[in-house]
Amino acid sequence: MFSMELLAILLAAVFGGVTAHFVSVQLQRGAVLGSAIVVLFSGLVFPAIFGPLGTQLALAATTASYAGMISEQKCAGLFPMVAISVVAGAFFAISHSVFPGVGGRLGTIAAIACLSVIGYRSLLAQVPVARTQQEQTESYAGSHGNSGD
Amino acid sequence: MHRARMGGWALYIATGIGFIALALLSGDPLWMLPIALVAAGYFAGLIKQMRNAAPPGNTSRNEILLTMAIAIAAASATWFINHELGYGALVASGLIGVIAGVTLPHHLAGAAYAASFVGMSANAVLPTMTTAWVAGAIAGIIIVSTGPVFGGIGGKGGTAAAAAVLITSALIFTVGA
Numbered sequence: 001m002f003s004m005e006l007l008a009i010l011l012a013a014v015f016g017g018v019t020a021h022f023v024s025v026q027l028q029r030g031a032v033l034g035s036a037i038v039v040l041f042s043g044l045v046f047p048a049i050f051g052p053l054g055t056q057l058a059l060a061a062t063t064a065s066y067a068g069m070i071s072e073q074k075c076a077g078l079f080p081m082v083a084i085s086v087v088a089g090a091f092f093a094i095s096h097s098v099f100p101g102v103g104g105r106l107g108t109i110a111a112i113a114c115l116s117v118i119g120y121r122s123l124l125a126q127v128p129v130a131r132t133q134q135e136q137t138e139s140y141a142g143s144h145g146n147s148g149d
Numbered sequence: 150m151h152r153a154r155m156g157g158w159a160l161y162i163a164t165g166i167g168f169i170a171l172a173l174l175s176g177d178p179l180w181m182l183p184i185a186l187v188a189a190g191y192f193a194g195l196i197k198q199m200r201n202a203a204p205p206g207n208t209s210r211n212e213i214l215l216t217m218a219i220a221i222a223a224a225s226a227t228w229f230i231n232h233e234l235g236y237g238a239l240v241a242s243g244l245i246g247v248i249a250g251v252t253l254p255h256h257l258a259g260a261a262y263a264a265s266f267v268g269m270s271a272n273a274v275l276p277t278m279t280t281a282w283v284a285g286a287i288a289g290i291i292i293v294s295t296g297p298v299f300g301g302i303g304g305k306g307g308t309a310a311a312a313a314v315l316i317t318s319a320l321i322f323t324v325g326a
Contacts (some may be wrong), residue, residue, distance in 0.1 A: 031248070031303075032258040036246025043239025058239055071301030084303070087187060094180045095172040101271030102314045103238075103284075107263075107307005108168050112191050112301045115165070119193025 003054065008062040011044055013089025014082055016042060020068030021081045031069035039063035051060030059106065064088045066110035074118060090114035161295055161305075162195060164312045198302065208293060217289035219257055220264035223249065224285025225278055227268025238269035263306025264288045270314050280317055288313035 016038050022033030042061040046054035064085040075081055091109050099105040150175045173181060223245055230241035242265045247291045249261035254291050267275070291309040 030255060030258065032246055032255075032262045033250030036243050036250055036262065037223065038243075039239055040243030040247060043237060043243055062239055066307050067303035069306075070303035072299050089171035090183065091172070091187060092246045094177065094184065095168070097175045098168055098171040099311060099315075101274045102311055102318075103268060103275070104166075104266040104288075104307045104310030104312070104314055107266055107304045107309075110305070111302060111304030111306075111308045112165055112169060115194030115198065116187045116190030117194070118197060118302075119190035119195070122197045123190075123193050145224055 005056070006090075008053065008057060009093050009095040010086055010089040012042075012046070012057040012060040013064035013092065014085045015064075017068040017085030017088065018065030018078065018081055020065035021070065021075070024069060025072045031071075035065040035069050038062070038068070040044045060089050060092050063092045063109050064113075067113050069110075070114050075114070080117060080121065084113050084117045087116055158199075158295060160291060160312045161308050164308050164315070165191065165195075169312075179275055213293050216257065216260045216293050217286060219253070219261045220289030220292065221282050221285040222266075223261040223264040224267040224288060225281045227265040228275065228278060228281035229268075230268070231268055242266060242269050259306060260289065260292050263292055263309055266307050266310035268312055274314060274318055276321075280321060283320065284310075284313045284317040287316050 007125035020031075020034040020038045022034070023029050024031045029032075037067060039062045042065075046058035046061065048054065050057055067088045068081065068083045070081075070084065075084065088110050091113055092106070095109065097110070169184065169191065173184050173188070225246050227238075227241045230244060231238050234241075236244075243263075245268075246262045247263040247286050249258040249265075253261060254257075264285045267288050268281055270281075270284070275284055288310050291312055293305065295305070295309065
């Protein structure tokens, strides 16, 4: 299930996603340029350095770079971007037989990774709110009961 | 326009769900649980995006035609660099993306880059330049029709491109059959 190849793919994905997001948001060069620079760099450099594995690394970095096009409002900070990149890289590694040769396949994986992390973040964000509401209800019930006494 | 928008959303969502379903069916059984967890988060994210969607703006006819023209040009240029010049899909799309990002306004650059993903398709999927044109035009329609709903989500353009390529493949199959 886990291998050095998968680890390399995940590292390439983190590189691609974080770099694209950094160029897009921090350097304010726009999402398209942020991703396209990573894609061009990966496509030229990784296969030349790493051979056949380099092609896979370039594709993983490209997938995550599409995810790195996510806006600052929806993904602020390094940790969420790393999480999205890891999900994108892992999903790329395990879904090689889906939509083979179809343009947009990598972007679809990126969208799934982005929406998945956004979904879990929104679910987690609701947990403290739900707890606070429960505490408020209990507090209200307690004070209401005391006043009755 | 409202119907077209709903159709665009449905196509976008169906492509993502179809991809996850195929990954579940064809992947290693050991990966089923992680894929299912990703799928659960995906649905939660979809619901959040649909709830918080910005209201659709009015897009002028000229704007639609310009987006379509740029989508067709980007898809066919990427396909040409990829297959005819032989530089490969990544270099072709990256090059078109850099040119679009530097020269075009933000929304048109996004459309051009999304359509360039169409041109990354393998020869077996889009065998001729004409098929790349058709897929680029369909991608342009999907990009215009989805509007701002999934805006700001990484991979929106890729999903639109994948849907366009799959529709074109079905058309090729139908016409060929």
